[in-house]
Amino acid sequence: MSLSQNAIEVIDATKSYGSLRATENLSFSVNKGEVFGILGPNGAGKTTTVEMLEGYRFPDSGQVRVLGLDPKKDAATLHERVGVMLQEGGLSPGLKVAEALRLYRGLYSSPDDPERLLRLVELQDSSRTLIRRLSGGQRQRLSLALALIGRPEVIFLDEPTAGMDPRARLVTWEIIRQLRTDGVTVLLTTHGMDEAESLCDRVAILDRGALVAIGSPRDLTTRADAQETRFTAQSELDLVSLAIALGIERVSLTEYQPGQYSVAAEPTPDLIARLAIWLREQNVRLGTLEAGQRSLEEVFLRLTGEGEDR
């Protein structure tokens, strides 16, 4: 079984809701013990992807595997080995924190200690509080504890730190790093580039249901960087004129965000001088000029066209 070597396999998975394509021929795999992030703008298909792996949705075509098993057919086996944190909800408002943990302890065959988990997510002082009285961030942390209580081999976290204050975010990050140390496979979705950059071994960037990039944050941010120069200035510069002045093809020049420009060329002294001369001729003030590593955020915005008018 070649499929069982990876913790997670998504193979050519397409899922539609009516006429809306949520994912389209999506393929990627996650190694055992890896922390894997799915990034993408709203509506990119992140939650659909996670929910196919959790067994809540079924691909119209293609297939998904978790620990070599089919999330639908082998649900009974998988549920014992997988932890889930939904993007929102899942908790009974009328239960107390300790009662929810006690319930979930009862559902798994070799559960973790609820007291330990309460301390881990820093809710030990709220154990007798009704869930409806918890803040959003506290509920997120309780959901995380419930996802952990069955000692899962694979854990799915759908926007785990959404709505958390900075302190709670750090606590959550620390827990995820510890999971990696313990050899647990983590698949998380996030909007936070800093989160992806500091936690994930690899990330996949989705846009409109399709995979547009995959790799380690470092790979994505350094790829082809020597061949790129970026600058900022006022928006809607005359790129045709600039391309001629720089002696490059028009297609090598993009305004990927209003006022943010990318030149697909090495930042040679000659290129910089030509740029400066053209800016003087046009009477345009330069904002910033840089070369070298991009941030993951820039990569993301570039690839997904986030922020552009669609």
Next chain:
Amino acid sequence: MTTRRAVMAQTRVELILTLRRGESLLVSFLIPLGILVFFSKVGAVNTSLKDPVEFLVPGVLSLAVMSTAMVSLGIATGYERRYGVLKRLGSTPLSRGGLLVAKTINVVVIEVMQIVVIVATGVALGWELTGQFVAALGLLLLGTVVFASIGMLLAGTLRAEATLAVANGLFLLFLFLGGMAYPLDRLPDALASFARLLPPAALSESVRAALEGSGFPWSELVVLALWAVVMPFIVVRKFRWEE
């Protein structure tokens, strides 16, 4: 695999939540008891029976089953669906079947408590058993299947607020058409005939016949059994776990 331990853990939570919901206890205990005491004392019901309490005990037992199995279960499950609780449990080792068993135990436990309180109150008001109590319990169980199915159908197809409204509306309608607080023959003939085809009247009339020992309630039993077969079938097809 769903273990007995998992089902018991879920059952415990179901009972905690039920006992914590004041408004659902009001519907489950105070309304049936209030009707029993008020109508038997005030004598607002002029029945063909020698004593109103003979008429009311079977009716109120049926009402109690309806309140727990349809109203409480339906509303609670509807909100669990709204809050994503059903969805979240769906990725734990507790199977759908295990969840259903836990909910069934919860309903039956509350119903047993209701039956004890209602029978005790009835006896205090002078009620005497002349028929078969065990047969009546069997009928109440059959009624539970029907009303729980109606509650689950609402919970699994409507928004939580709509489930709340419709469950309470049906409760009131069924109270009027159910032969529970007053005899069906007080209704216009056409309406009474229609009411006899609905679950509440079939339940209360058959329970009454069993408790009085007044012959076997064939037609009521057939109506009730039909509902008990058809409703779960519809629920299984229509129930959606996510709102």
